[in-house]
Amino acid sequence: MADQDRAAPSPSDTLAIVAGGGSLPFAVADAVLARGRRVAVLALRGFADPARVGGYVHEWGRVAQLGRFRRFARDYGCRDIVFIGTVMRPSLSQVRLDFGALMALPHIIASLRGGDDHLLTTVGRVFEHYGFRVLGAHQVAPEILVPAGALGRHRPAAQDDADIARALTLLHAMGPSDVGQAAVVAGGHVIAVEAAEGTDQMLARVADLRRSGRVPAGRGVLVKAPKPGQDQRFDLPAIGPETVDGVVRAGLAGVAVVAGQTIIAEPQLVVQKADTANVFVAGLQMPPTA
């Protein structure tokens, strides 16, 4: 099967969405439904938002229950899967493997020696071994990607462009260590680097630092970029209304992301919040990271 065939969605069957936390799973589901394709959500217990899952055809499952997923996919007639939403790395004691997952365990253990990319790529391979097709959210609903250019009324100033360039250089350098999709740079100084805490917590930290006078004068930017070499079917950087809220609280001038390689949840609300608070949301045109 050619790679191109594998990437093209086959809208005749129902799309399985394995949903973690946050609003992205529902943004994807809505976009796919709007395209006329059915979706069935396998909501991950402890992560997916119960209040919102109710609005979709769904069942509940747990992380690492491959056998559970296979029954779900058979019941709903799914061949294509999208994994989307936040899932914190579970501690081993929380994971309850089912028989299907036990069978795949050797692959998974081998992959745990590397970073997240390796783990997720292995998960993808295991599902493909069972005949499923793992797609990225951007493949089933390209309209949820950030386009190039300024999304709202505001655009980066020259000083912001310099901070953006500095952040991109840093994120690129960190890529091989499988860390950091985000950093905050202000006035040429790197203020914060994201690792396990996530973007929202990093922005809260910057807000604290600014209150205590530890962020230099100048506006500053949040930059998010995919890791070089990352499997884009998993874990593309994402922004949403809460990102803009965090940027505003941190006193930053705006947020810049890589156009076409970043998911945006609730884009209308993002633009509305950004325009109201006088911050920019910019999609940077960049060569794809292979």
Add this chain to the structure above:
Amino acid sequence: MADQDRAAPSPSDTLAIVAGGGSLPFAVADAVLARGRRVAVLALRGFADPARVGGYVHEWGRVAQLGRFRRFARDYGCRDIVFIGTVMRPSLSQVRLDFGALMALPHIIASLRGGDDHLLTTVGRVFEHYGFRVLGAHQVAPEILVPAGALGRHRPAAQDDADIARALTLLHAMGPSDVGQAAVVAGGHVIAVEAAEGTDQMLARVADLRRSGRVPAGRGVLVKAPKPGQDQRFDLPAIGPETVDGVVRAGLAGVAVVAGQTIIAEPQLVVQKADTANVFVAGLQMPPTA
């Protein structure tokens, strides 16, 4: 004047210590006094600890008061200066330049376009222009540097060595961006990267992440390393008793630093705390970063 001459202390005159926050200025002062050299402390208001400054010949001054410093140095007969202790980057409104600093302002403004390294190197050049000799704490008191090997009873296990190597690779990659002397890695995963918040706050974050189950199983290490190309007279990485406290609260196996390029405050207390809590404190033998 040859570089070697410049580095060798001249113990006949009094050493000026421009003291910021934390216990390092006093560790340096004690070590220099024990060597039989007089010290005079210019304590930076808002940063240096008033309770401890009283134990030394001292006066109070402010950041960026070059004229003030020149009078101080003349009064106490100082030619050599050590800058030591934490000084948060002041906001411009807090800085009250005196006449001496105003004269040097063009140099300083030019340097503000770069990262901290540039700023500090410029400060050094300005002082040297006025005939002073800016020394690193490690030059006047080599005994305050972390030696090679394990400092207490515990040493890194094989899994810790792997985490240490991963952290060093990351810190090295980040060096050109003038950020990050510290990172936490656990089980091969980068958990936290330090930027403007400082090591203690980063460790507190790791403790929070561990409580919420977001740090994978495994012990994990704190690694601190000087930035490549950093002017080692300023801002060498440092550890002290509070670092060990933070490591313990974060549930880490220990802390590794670069031997001979890291300052240690209160080494006896560091070892005692580390031994009691079963964590390691290790000095890594590494080629010098030029």
